[in-house]
Amino acid sequence: MTTPLTDTEAQHAAPPSAGATLRMAREKERLSLQDVADATRISLVNLQAIERADYDRLPADTYTRGFVRLYAEYIGLDGPDLAERFLQERGHSHRACLNTNFLSSDWLHVRKLAEPTRLTPVASALILLAFIVFVVSIFCLYTGWNPFSYFVHKVRTIPASSTLAYHPAHPQTSAAATTKALHLEVHFLKDTEIILQLDGDSVSKETFVKESKVNWEANSSIRIEFVEPHSAELRVNGQPLGFPTQANGQYKLSLRAAPSAS
Numbered sequence: 060m061t062t063p064l065t066d067t068e069a070q071h072a073a074p075p076s077a078g079a080t081l082r083m084a085r086e087k088e089r090l091s092l093q094d095v096a097d098a099t100r101i102s103l104v105n106l107q108a109i110e111r112a113d114y115d116r117l118p119a120d121t122y123t124r125g126f127v128r129l130y131a132e133y134i135g136l137d138g139p140d141l142a143e144r145f146l147q148e149r150g151h152s153h154r155a156c157l158n159t160n161f162l163s164s165d166w167l168h169v170r171k172l173a174e175p176t177r178l179t180p181v182a183s184a185l186i187l188l189a190f191i192v193f194v195v196s197i198f199c200l201y202t203g204w205n206p207f208s209y210f211v212h213k214v215r216t217i218p219a220s221s222t223l224a225y226h227p228a229h230p231q232t233s234a235a236a237t238t239k240a241l242h243l244e245v246h247f248l249k250d251t252e253i254i255l256q257l258d259g260d261s262v263s264k265e266t267f268v269k270e271s272k273v274n275w276e277a278n279s280s281i282r283i284e285f286v287e288p289h290s291a292e293l294r295v296n297g298q299p300l301g302f303p304t305q306a307n308g309q310y311k312l313s314l315r316a317a318p319s320a321s
Contacts, residue, residue: 077145082110084134114149239276240316244294251287285310
């Protein structure tokens with residue numbers, strides 16, 4: 060037969076913890092932890108930690124409050140009250156742990172207490188460089204800008220853009236230009252790659268940047284293919300020419316000189 064508690068013992072008897080209250084209520088309802096987990100979508104690990112007051116295995120207070128409240132309400136208890144009790148018990152436990160750790164020799168080490176953690180200059184520079192690379196990458200991804208195309212093709216495109224257009228009075232162009240039947244002027248409107256063949260000779264592949272200009276001359280034929288659509292303005296023998304239309308995913312232009320009268 061159980062001996063009844065005296066008034067003093069009843070006053071000092073500690074009430075069950077919030078986790079124990081939840082466990083006892085669950086067992087009274089003859090529910091397993093798996094039943095609660097299936098109904099509330101709370102993992103078994105978190106449910107076990109709640110019932111055992113294993114605070115270190117639980118997430119931050121905001122999430123833990125929601126777990127406890129949902130668990131309590133599912134088994135018919137006051138969810139907000141149990142959640143508040145649980146967090147208070149968790150706070151008391153953490154404060155007791157901090158007080159114990161503070162008395163250890165590691166916490167009383169003078170250098171640890173007085174000297175804050177600092178980043179070395181090298182680490183700071185690496186973090187700053189990583190941040191700059193990240194910002195530039197996001198900008199390039201958003202705008203489609205390729206910063207490397209300018210440096211790769213700069214040497215190649217400057218001579219092309221500085222090519223002189225034919226003028227009969229210009230001493231550098233008049234002598235050579237008058238011997239060619241076809242004269243193609245190209246003003247690039249965007250970065251693009253082209254494939255070029257003059258007078259049936261070997262095929263060359265070049266890349267030009269936006270705003271560059273180039274002139275090509277041939278005796279009998281000029282074949283040119285643009286990778287990008289509407290990427291250039293064209294003039295043939297001084298007359299404007301429309302950009303080639305797409306054919307099989309390609310933008311090809313074929314020019315032939317008119318046969319000379321015999």
